[in-house]
Amino acid sequence: MRQAGRYLPEYQALRARAEDFLALCMTPDLAAEVTLQPVHRFGFDAAILFSDILILPWALGRPLSFVEGQGPVMPPLRKAEEVAALDLARMPEAMAPVLETIRIVRATLPASATLIGFGGAPFTLACYLVDGTGGAFLATRRAIREDPSFFTALIERLTDATIAWLTAQAEAGAEALMLFDSWAGLLPPLLFRQFVMAPTARILAALKRRFPRVPLMGFPRLAGLMLPAYAALPGLDAVGLDTTSDPVLARSLVPNELTLQGNLDPLALLAGGPALAEEAGAIASALRGHPHIFNLGHGVLPETPPAHVANLVSLVRGL
Numbered sequence: 001m002r003q004a005g006r007y008l009p010e011y012q013a014l015r016a017r018a019e020d021f022l023a024l025c026m027t028p029d030l031a032a033e034v035t036l037q038p039v040h041r042f043g044f045d046a047a048i049l050f051s052d053i054l055i056l057p058w059a060l061g062r063p064l065s066f067v068e069g070q071g072p073v074m075p076p077l078r079k080a081e082e083v084a085a086l087d088l089a090r091m092p093e094a095m096a097p098v099l100e101t102i103r104i105v106r107a108t109l110p111a112s113a114t115l116i117g118f119g120g121a122p123f124t125l126a127c128y129l130v131d132g133t134g135g136a137f138l139a140t141r142r143a144i145r146e147d148p149s150f151f152t153a154l155i156e157r158l159t160d161a162t163i164a165w166l167t168a169q170a171e172a173g174a175e176a177l178m179l180f181d182s183w184a185g186l187l188p189p190l191l192f193r194q195f196v197m198a199p200t201a202r203i204l205a206a207l208k209r210r211f212p213r214v215p216l217m218g219f220p221r222l223a224g225l226m227l228p229a230y231a232a233l234p235g236l237d238a239v240g241l242d243t244t245s246d247p248v249l250a251r252s253l254v255p256n257e258l259t260l261q262g263n264l265d266p267l268a269l270l271a272g273g274p275a276l277a278e279e280a281g282a283i284a285s286a287l288r289g290h291p292h293i294f295n296l297g298h299g300v301l302p303e304t305p306p307a308h309v310a311n312l313v314s315l316v317r318g319l
C-alpha cells in the first residue's frame, strides 16, 4: 500500500518537477511514471494507479490542497446546499487526466502485472469533506447524529460519484478496483452498517453488474469485529486487513473463497532485519492455503529504506 511515493528517491526527483502533489496526480506522463517506478524497481505483481482518494471530491468542485506536514486540506462542508452543489457533471472533464494515466500505464506495464484502480469509500471521503482535514473527525461524527438528513444526502451523492468514478477507471483499463475506507473503524456497529456497509454494497453491486470479471477489493480499516459482516458483502472478492487484524482469526471468519490482502505493519518494513523477516513469515504461514495477496496493513512510511522493500519482496517470493 502506497508502494509509490516519498520513500523512493526517483519519486522525490519527479515530485520536484511538478508544481505540487495535485499537479503531479493530474499530469498523465508524470503520474504514469510514478505508478510504474515501484514495479520497475521491485518487480511487483501489481501497480496501483498513482492518484489520491481526494481527487474525486476535488473533481466534484471542492477546493483541495496538500499542505506539507499536515496532509490534505479542504474547506469544511457542512450545509445541505453544499451537498447539492457537488457536481457529477464536472467529473468527466476533471478526471480526464487520470483516465489518460491509466491508459498510459496499461500500455507500458508488463502484461503479467495487474493495474489496480481505486477510490475512497463514501464514509472516508465524507470524513475529509466535513472536517476539512485529517484528525479525529469530530465534526463528521457529530453531523451523523445531529444532522442525519445532511449526512445521508452526502453519503448518497458520494456513492453515486464513486460508482461513476470506478466505472470510468475500469473502462479506461483498470483491471481490479479497490475501495479505501481508512476511517471505517470510527463508527459504532449500527452506523457502520448504515454508512460503511450499505454504500459499499451499492457500489459493489453496480460494478459487478457492469464488470463481472473485475475483482473488487475493500479496505475497512480498523473494522474490528465488524470485519466478518463486511467481508460477507455480495460482490466483494478481496478484503485488505489492517495491521491490527489477526490473519489466523480473519481467515476463520470470512468466506473460504474471499481473498485476504495484507497485513504487514509498515513499522516492520521500516525496521527491516529480523523483525521484518519474522513478521512477514508469520503472516504468510497464517494464510497458507487461503487465497492471499501479500501486502502491508497500511501505507509505506516515507522514512522506509527502499532496500527493506527489496528484502521483503525476496523474502515473500521465497516463502
Ligand code: CP3
Pocket: 001, 002, 003, 004, 005, 006, 015, 021, 048, 049, 050, 051, 052, 053, 054, 066, 070, 071, 072, 118, 134, 180, 182, 299
Ligand atoms: O502507491 C499508491 O498506493 C497509490 C497512490 C495513493 C496515494 N494515496 C498517494 C499519496 C493511494 C492509493 C492513496 C490513498 C489515500 N489517500 C487514502 C486511503 C489509504 C490510506 O492511506 O489510508 C487516504 C486516506 C488518502 C488521503 C491522503 N492523501 C492523506 C491523508 C495524505 C497525506 C499523507 C502523508 O503521509 O502526508 C495524502 C497525500 C498522498 N497521497 C501522498 C501520496 C504519495 C503524499 C504526497 C506527497 O507529499 O508527495
